[in-house]
Amino acid sequence: MQGYLCLVLHGHLPFVRHPEHPRFLEENWLFEGITESYLPLIEVMDGWLRDGMDTRLTITLSPTLCSMLLDPLLQERYQRHLNGLLELVEKELLRTYWDKQFKPLAEMYHRRFHSLRNTYESYGRNVVGAFRKFQELGKLEIITTAATHALLPLLATHPPAIRAQILVARDHYRTCFGVDPRGIWLPECAYTEGVELVLQEAGIRWFVTDTHGILHATPRPRYGVFAPVFTPNGIAAFGRDLDSARQVWSKQEGYPGDLRYRDFYRDIGFDLDYDYVRPYMPIEGQRTFTGIKYHAITGEGEKRIYDRQAALHTAAEHAGHFLGERINQMQHLAGIMDRPPVVLSPYDAELFGHWWYEGPEFLDYFIRKTVYDQNVIELSTPWEYLQKNPTQQVATPSASSWGEEGYWKVWLNDKNEWIYPHLHVAQERMTTLVEKNPVPGELQTRALRQAGRELLLAQSSDWPFILRTGTSPDYARQRVKTHLLRFISLHEQLASTKIDEPWLKRVESLDNIFPDIDYRYWARVRTKSP
Amino acid sequence: MKQDNSKRNGKRPTTKSAAAGGEKPKSAKPAIPPELLEGDETSGSGPAGPGRRYALGPKPPEYAETGEAGELPEAYGTKRLLLAARDPRWLYAHWDLTRDQLKEYNSLSADRHLVVRVYKDEIRGQAASEIHVHPESRNWFINVPQGGAKYLAQLGYYTGKGQWTTVSTSDATLTPPDTMSSDDSVWFETLPVELQFQQLLQLVKMAVKENVPLMEAIQQLRASGFKGLPDPARVSPERWTAAHDKALSELITMDRVRRIWIGSLEITELIRRQLLHDRSSAAVSQFSIPSSWSGAVSSFSSPLGGWERRKGFWFNVNAELIIYGATEPDAEVKIGDRVIKLRSDGTFSFRFALPDGRYELPAVATSADGTDSRSAGLAFSRSTQYKGDVGKHPQDPRLKEPSPAHVA
Secondary structure (H helix, E strand, C coil), X not given: CCEEEEEEEEECCCCCCCCCCCCCHHHHHHHHHHHHXXXXXXXXXXXXXXXXXXXXXXXXXXXXXXXHXXXXXXXXXXXXXXXXXXXXXXXXXXXXXXXXXXXXXXXXXXHHHHHHHHHHHHCCCCHXXXXXXXXXXXXXXXXXXXXXXXXXXXXXXXXXXXXXXXXXXXXXXXHHHCCCCCEEECHXXXXXXXXXXXXXXXXXXXXXXXXXHHHCCECCCCCHHHCXXXXXXXXXXXXXXXXXXXXXXXXXXXXXXXXXXXXXXXXXXXXXXXHHHHHHCCCCCCCCCCCCCCEXXXXXXXXXXXXXXXXXXXXXXXXXXXXXXHHHHHHHHHHHCCCCCEEEEEEEHXXXXXXXXXXHHHHHHHHHHHHHHCCCEEECCHHHHHHHCCXXXXXXXXXXXXXXXXXXXXXXXXXXXCHHHHHHHHHHHHXXXXXXXXXXXXXXXXXXXXXXXXXXXXXXXXXXXHHHHCCCHHHHHHHHXXXXXXXXXXXXXXXXXXXXXXXXXXXXXXXXXXXXXXXXXXXXXXXXXX | CCCCXXXXXXXXXXXXXXXXXXXCCCCCCCCCCHHHHCCCCCCCCCCCCCCCCCCCCCCCCCCXXXXXXXXXXXXXXXXXXXXXXXECCEEEEEECCCHHHHHHHHHHCXXXXXXXXXXXXXXXXXXXXXXXXXXXXXXXXXXXXXXXXXXXXXXXXXXXXXXXXXXXXXXXXXXXXXXXXXXXXXXXXXXXXXXXXXXXXXXXXXXXXXXXXXXXXXXXXXHCCCXXXXXXXXXXXXXXXXXXXXXXXXXXXXXXXXXXXXXXCHHHHHHHHHHHHHHCHHHHHHHHCXXXXXXXXXXXXXXXXCCCCCCCCXXXXXXXXXEEEECCXXXXXXXXXXXXXXXXXXXXXXXXXXXXXXXXXXXXXXCCCCCCEEEEEEXXXXXXXXXXXXXXXXXXXXXXXXXXXXXX
16 A cells, blocks of 8 residues: 545535425425435445445535435425436336337436435435445545535634534534534635634544645645645644546546536426426426436537446546556655655535436446555545544645635625625624523524524525526525525514514524524634634 | 416427437327437537536526515615635725715715725735725725735725725735745644544643643643653654655646636536537637626726716716636737737736727637647727716726737
């Protein structure tokens, strides 16, 4: 063994749950994630387990994602969604019966959806529990992220806001996994000095920054991103490896854009007669993806029909290439460094399967090749690496994110800047509310808790992200507005001590995340150092 | 929300079904074999490739209103000035003033608008920049010269006698550094992850003064001969030489980092953009406009002294032109017959005034070895027609007309 490789998948979706509507379009984000990424990943890991492989993987399961995966209403709706998919694919089997090219694809989806339904039901609809199983078997390290995935550096003007995001996440992790989280994915890899103080309070031992977060650290880290640094208060910061990022993502060399892979956008939800797909659309009169897609990316010219065997062959080639590159990289680094290098490669979990359909197979092939075909690289997790390598350089990472240009531009620009002045006021008001109500009555306690939930939901980095990228901007705008308006109402009610209980009850049932939230985290505390 | 989908799409809903595998079995009409229809209609110029976060279709969905009705307040009137570094060169400033408060301060100001002064390190002496803001604006993106620096801001105005009056002062904000640290000192420490922070903090609390970071406290304790600490580091500095340093630093340069800043957003966007580019270069531009330029434009547009004082409704308008692009860093790019200077990552941009008229900016990129070249014939025209009393919005006087002569 010459070095360690830590693959980190970041699984996150914003909290989207609309019991007030029988069906809701944006709930599909979760359903597509389960069908195309989370369940396939579980099936792949079950395969490794079945084959007795000693694998290591790290995954973030964000508190919002876990909350949705464990929510009975969303579980029920997902089951309905999956059953609908099976019904649709059965119609597709008939529709494509005489078509030599499409029929095998319809059959593939039919087998796939059946298998996924079996997996979902065999785990008792508990996707979180399935991941927990792998953690308890020592194959998977599950980490957390900020409670609602807020971009922490933009909350830095009010430290209690960061503290609440981290400590609420820690508490939620305990309820999901029965232990404390050891590592954290800082949302969007965004770090700024001061965040580590709360991490220490939460007992968290490591986090990830983008490459320049380590390269621009002070003092300059000797090993670049190929070893973590300890922040002055003892949290290990790992830097993202550049080469492995580029090989998966870059437009020149990136794998998911290969023309043989399945195209994300050509979907029968848009291609077929509306009346035919209508029963499977969440909103009347509006088309969306079904997940049944028959075309390859293709590139120029008429789209080619998806060739599953060719795509899998490509995924195997890419996995082999990726492994070859990692071996070269590791051997090169080992020749320079006086200790085994660690290469940390983080990706969005939803890349594997949802955006890049063959991603789970790529991952499967890559891990299998790594376990069986070489002895240069040892698969590891950051926690295991730190257990084996407790001596590291001390340095303060530099403020950074993995977004465009490396800082906060994606989340703070002319399309979304309007959010922050409201958050700024709401955060300070939350702290004042907590401090002015040291011994609240039962109703006040409920209102304080709900105010905390609304504030957290408004802080989600997903809303400014969507406003910037324009994938569902009206919804994002409405969500920020709704949570802030609910917060403002709660603030007024708490200030006047006239709490509208029926209204509060309704809002509690709508935004029901973090049932045991401790609102006292928003109180000001003396800065803790060491 | 409810509507006839076929009307919304502007075409018969069945026309694409062939491309996806055949006709829906719904009518008695003889089915046309899908092979015959294959190619009748393609997916057009819509997006293609791998997926993208939060995409629910090729286009954003139409929206069903949900959640709370009502609007957020325009402002809360706290008079606070929020200052936040967005990246090494840009700050975001926001002042929380209601419409009445804004009106009041504008009327007190000799310029009829507020001014933001930005200071480095402390509010003293000459401001690093002074921005005259629009009378109705509550925020501004401000360009600053230095990463890794501390900035503060003041919001205020000048009275008729030229006296400065402060309305609000911000807290300090730190711009992230954009260079490697010059500090190359090395300090290793051993911290077994099995030891819980609480235990360690308890340990050092007894012996070390407060407010010393944990790693320093451990070091101090160890120096004083304290027993029961994690084993000290066994990393011998003499094994690490300048040659090691050089070899490792060559593996990663920040230029390489900058060329692929790709996280959860950009990746698939980049691939998508590339695919779109192949289809239609015009479609690319909408994804490529860096939002900071809107900030750049706005923050340059005001240091020209006062706004014209008007009563009642008014309208000022103006236009600028930004040319930007990227190629291999070692390529040669010409606009007209002028060779332009590329940034180290191969990008370039130029900002021009855009008065009425027609302008041509032919651009040619040639690879370093001269074997490959690409060109674009950029042509622009502006023709303004005013109706009613429309003013010319102030513009940075340094901007010149779009012409190859002005790209140097």
